[in-house]
Amino acid sequence: MTFTRRHFALTLGALGLSACVSSPKSSGTSRPKPTGLAPDMRPQPNAGYDAWVASFKNRASGYGISAATIAAGFRGAGYLPGVVKRDRNQTEFKRSLEDYLSIAASDERITKGRAAFARHRGTLNALEAKYGVDAEIICAIWGLESKFGERMGDIPIISSTSTLAFDGRRGAFFEKQLVAALKIIQNGDITADRMVGSWAGAMGHTQFIPTSYQGFAVDYTGDGRRDIWSADPSDALASTAAYLQRNGWTRGVKWGSESASGTLQPQAGGPKFATTGNFRAIKRYNNSDAYAIGVGHLADRIGGAGPLRGKFPPDANGLTKDDRVLLQKRLTARGFDTGGADGVLGPKSQAAISDYQRSKGLPVTGTPSQDLLRSL
Template sequence: MRITRRHFGAGLAALGLSACGGGLTAPGQTGADSGGLPADLRPVPNAAYDAWVANFRGRAASSGISQSTLSAAFRGTGYLPGCVKRDRNQTEFKRSLEDYLAIAASDERISKGRAAFARHNGTLRTLESRYGVQAEIICAIWGLESFFGERRGDVPVISATSTLAFDGRRGAFFEKQLIAALKILQNGDITPSRMTGSWAGAMGHTQFIPTSYQAFAVDFTGDGRRDIWSEDPTDALASTAAYLEKNGWSRGVRWGGEDPSGTLQPQPGGPRFAVTRNFGVIKRYNNSDAYAIGVGHLADRIGGAGPLRASFPPDANGLTKDDRIALQQRLTARGFDTGGADGVIGPNSIEAIRAYQSSRGLPPTGTPSPELLRSLG
């Protein structure tokens, strides 16, 4: 049986916004350097949750979890309403491949990726030799999952997984993650206070959920702990390489690449890609063509390659990427801050458009258009 990492929750995953280990962290996402959790990701009193935890302790004990582990793990934890809200309201908004790659392989991410690759070159090359996975691919996954360790998530994993197990929408799945997390604590790999991650329990530099950690994490440093949370990313990077190797990575084979005769064209009118079986292995990490292309393209850029050669067609609103960048720049110049000009129309740009439309007495639709661009001069 093949085991998948099962991404769910934080960041921009696949072609849409799904949150947590999932695929693509973006500026502004709460993480290890956030300076504090949002109010709804802090424990609040909930008698029903407390009763559920009391009943769960018996099930945990029958799974081999000691009372001392349970006591330590649940000390200071509690119900996190924000986890339930995020789980129930994952947006169905879809990004185009062009937008996805604009974030996945942004100038900032490429620059940080090349710097991180240079800092950890020895480790990455050693992992490439040991597991057969291209060093740039390992680094690119690190970049998409946690922005090279800057956004690992700071939500207590026991609180997050127990809250979602109690909630019940995916109760059996999250109870399994909770049991796995407790076994990780019992094994001594991490302490409860340091076991943090996304709102859905994905952990560390490369966002492993607890069951995947159990199956694939490795102690590459040899200190007796599989520490994917440490400032030193070695164990996390090695665990990712081990994951890919065990899921069928072919040594010496590229992921694929842009090719006019390629058969994969995720966005009509956009670039075509020829892919290899290793493309499918990357999708074992996150089952999305966009994610796998994002990893592969970011890896290529980290390695020194240039941008994609083919262009993308205008979007559904009739705007090219250059048009969207110009729109953002003109809005910001007029005092309607879009939070940057990358050509990706996200929440900040939509709010800026609405504010501008309202100032002109227009319906505040938040929709970009050629007419809107022209009105900005």
């Protein structure tokens, strides 16, 4: 199987460095060490993990990793049971394209995206000139991956990748990620205690796994580090542009467009899309039609375009998006919090429906319907 940059995750602690390890330059824009991790995301005793780490350390020199880097990388690292739980409990949850776009290109994300683009217009336009990748596309990937830097993850990467390598379900893959992460530390790009990301090892503003970081990360600012974690997103945005360029992006070609004659219709009865080779380049970032459409559509909206013209059909419960939004608003008005009114009926909305049904002595199903909407 060929892994794309994040395919493995989407199917969607450190000892002081010694003198023989290059230390990152100090930076006033570095993000603080994460705090407030959930209990199952903090190191817990595990004899099997300790034995695996000891074995890994014995063969680390064969990977070109120094003893000083090993000491630096594993100080404070440990077994994270929450990582294993999340890895084993991944479910194949499929959203409709309509729901996916309601999240990916929500009004909030569009507003934040236009503001982020305005703040970083100079950098984004310079990256487009250098790499040929549309500035809005780079910004949209940033928005989908970390909500423009708001949600980059705070799990220590050495702990997460070593835990998953020890667990063994995808042991060889995650050992490669662990080795790559240690080499990033050894190179001086980041210290182990600041190398944080998702539970599955994706890092920074645009969520690179360690091996992709090694292959594509860029020191755009010229400070000697490829700092995709910094409060300044320039290196991360440049790394994303470089990734797309080297994975087939063609300068001056759009990703695609909504089109009545399009051949791609991910949701039956919904809009059709005509796509280009650049759509396939986006899928190298995440091998999903919905993701690539989400990136393209969000990029268009950031650039000033309007909503999709085509309509989606009612869902399996006979509700349109407008119906679902109204249902959420009416439930919330009655004190049953749905967590927002975006038309996406996730677990919080289902719990609100159940609580409302229970309060009325109705059968508790958590399922929306036209009758439920009328009763509200």
